[in-house]
Amino acid sequence: WRNPKCNGKLPPGSMGLPLLGETLQFFSPNTTSDIPPFIKGRMERYGPIFRTNLVGRPVVISTDPDLNYFIFQQEGKLFQSWYPDTFTEIFGRQNVGSLHGFLYKYLKNMVLNLFGPESLKKMLPEVEHAACRRLQQWSFQDSVELKEATASMIFDLAAKKLISYDPDKSSENLRVSFVAFIQGLISFPLDIPGTAYHKCLQGRKRAMKMLKNMLQERRAKPRRQQSDFFDYVLEELQKEGTVLTEAIALDLMFVLLFASFETTSLALTAAIKFLSDHPLALKQLEEEHEAIIKQREDPNSGVTWKEYKSMAFTFQVVRLANIVPGIFRKALGEINYKGYTIPAGWAIMVCPPAVHLNPAKYQDPLAFNPWRWVGMELNGASKHFMAFGGGMRFCVGTEFTKVQMAVFLHCLVTKHRWRVIKGGNIIRTPGLQYPNGFHIQIMEKELQKDEIKHTST
Numbered sequence: 001w002r003n004p005k006c007n008g009k010l011p012p013g014s015m016g017l018p019l020l021g022e023t024l025q026f027f028s029p030n031t032t033s034d035i036p037p038f039i040k041g042r043m044e045r046y047g048p049i050f051r052t053n054l055v056g057r058p059v060v061i062s063t064d065p066d067l068n069y070f071i072f073q074q075e076g077k078l079f080q081s082w083y084p085d086t087f088t089e090i091f092g093r094q095n096v097g098s099l100h101g102f103l104y105k106y107l108k109n110m111v112l113n114l115f116g117p118e119s120l121k122k123m124l125p126e127v128e129h130a131a132c133r134r135l136q137q138w139s140f141q142d143s144v145e146l147k148e149a150t151a152s153m154i155f156d157l158a159a160k161k162l163i164s165y166d167p168d169k170s171s172e173n174l175r176v177s178f179v180a181f182i183q184g185l186i187s188f189p190l191d192i193p194g195t196a197y198h199k200c201l202q203g204r205k206r207a208m209k210m211l212k213n214m215l216q217e218r219r220a221k222p223r224r225q226q227s228d229f230f231d232y233v234l235e236e237l238q239k240e241g242t243v244l245t246e247a248i249a250l251d252l253m254f255v256l257l258f259a260s261f262e263t264t265s266l267a268l269t270a271a272i273k274f275l276s277d278h279p280l281a282l283k284q285l286e287e288e289h290e291a292i293i294k295q296r297e298d299p300n301s302g303v304t305w306k307e308y309k310s311m312a313f314t315f316q317v318v319r320l321a322n323i324v325p326g327i328f329r330k331a332l333g334e335i336n337y338k339g340y341t342i343p344a345g346w347a348i349m350v351c352p353p354a355v356h357l358n359p360a361k362y363q364d365p366l367a368f369n370p371w372r373w374v375g376m377e378l379n380g381a382s383k384h385f386m387a388f389g390g391g392m393r394f395c396v397g398t399e400f401t402k403v404q405m406a407v408f409l410h411c412l413v414t415k416h417r418w419r420v421i422k423g424g425n426i427i428r429t430p431g432l433q434y435p436n437g438f439h440i441q442i443m444e445k446e447l448q449k450d451e452i453k454h455t456s457t
């Protein structure tokens with residue numbers, strides 16, 4: 001257990017207890033925005049590359065930018081996407097299976113067809129309308145829990161786009177099943193009634209059943225014009241020699257729905273929390289977006305797709321929020337790197353927080369500084385920025401997230417103000433969560449000015 005077989009020199013580290021390994025330490029909740037204590041302690045002791053054991057598997061953890069880069073570039077050759085068995089259970093065997101094999105490219109194209117730039121450009125007015133409408137509704141409430149509220153907004157948009165789901169018309173609420181699913185997602189994998197893990201699996205079952213019924217209804221009543229993911233899938237399923245199956249399509253649908261609203265609502269909540277704590281950054285964002293509005297009044301310029309893609313701000317938010325605490329791979333063969341040997345079959349976890357909070361690369365790494373990258377060309381991924389992964393598996397939802405965030409913030413800072421009521425504290429298990437939510441009161445800007453006038457007279 002302690003000394004696994006290896007043809008060379010294993011990276012240093014501890015394999016923890018038999019069977020359990022260091023699983024409990026890894027999942028132990030913490031409230032820091034810094035590099036997770038589990039990782040930080042071991043980096044200090046063993047260096048940037050070390051070994052451990054998580055959920056019964058030997059794992060090498062990499063906080064080394066060069067090794068991370070190598071891992072992303074070698075996808076499908078020396079490394080392959082791999083997630084712990086509990087994830088396979090939770091996200092569906094078809095997903096995990098098909099995302100490895102020859103189906104992968106085909107599925108990715110299908111997803112990009114819906115969430116790629118061309119499709120998003122067309123979606124822009126709809127995103128803006130949804131954001132403005134929600135914000136206006138919330139401004140009548142004394143308090144809004146932002147994580148839940150933005151999740152609901154994004155879920156409705158994504159579900160409409162993917163499956164033309166209308167929450168007002170459907171009697172069963174699809175998102176309720178997703179909420180149960182998420183609450184147990186990062187929990188100890190014990191499937192007996194009462195546990196969070198059990199509830200998570202039940203939530204998934206209910207959501208899958210609803211998706212299956214919807215697909216069958218659509219099959220019975222096909223639509224003339226292809227407009228959502230269901231239409232696309234049904235057409236593909238009918239093609240001769242197709243590699244797609246209904247089970248794969250349903251699993252993929254589930255993952256896309258989940259990935260689209262959970263990650264982006266966490267990022268938006270983090271953005272508004274950072275802005276609440278940094279009035280200067282808020283002022284600058286307001287000025288930038290008011291400039292956009294001014295251009296818009298000019299009939300020749302209108303708001304452009306490029307302006308909405310303000311990357312620097314979104315990237316600073318996700319750098320600090322570290323929504324994805326680990327990216328997992330499996331070594332397909334024996335790998336020799338910087339004097340260490342990683343045996344074939346071992347898991348490898350790339351650790352984005354260690355990269356994003358590295359003081360050697362980012363001065364004052366914990367500071368929220370949206371000006372950090374001014375004037376620099378930003379790519380979606382680099383050795384020092386990997387919030388959306390890298391290489392072949394780079395997140396297909398990056399553009400969707402950027403558009404959602406930019407549009408929402410645009411509507412928020414140009415038309416509204418807010419004040420924090422309570423909550424906003426975070427916990428990492430190691431996934432980011434807001435245990436008490438983040439409650440704010442939203443006011444319309446004009447209203448606020450009127451109120452001020454009123455009080456002064």
Ligand code: HEM
Nearest residue numbers: 259260263264267323324387388389393395396397400401
């Ligand atoms: C703040 C928002 C988001 C973050 C931080 C994020 C992060 C990531 C990361 C780190 C990966 C790479 C995983 C790996 O290499 O194993 C990934 C992949 C993926 N993401 Fe996202 N994501 C976000 C938003 C989204 C959205 C909105 C969608 C859906 C529309 C989405 C769908 C996916 C899918 C399908 C993959 C798998 C791609 C593949 O394996 O090739 N993500 N994401």
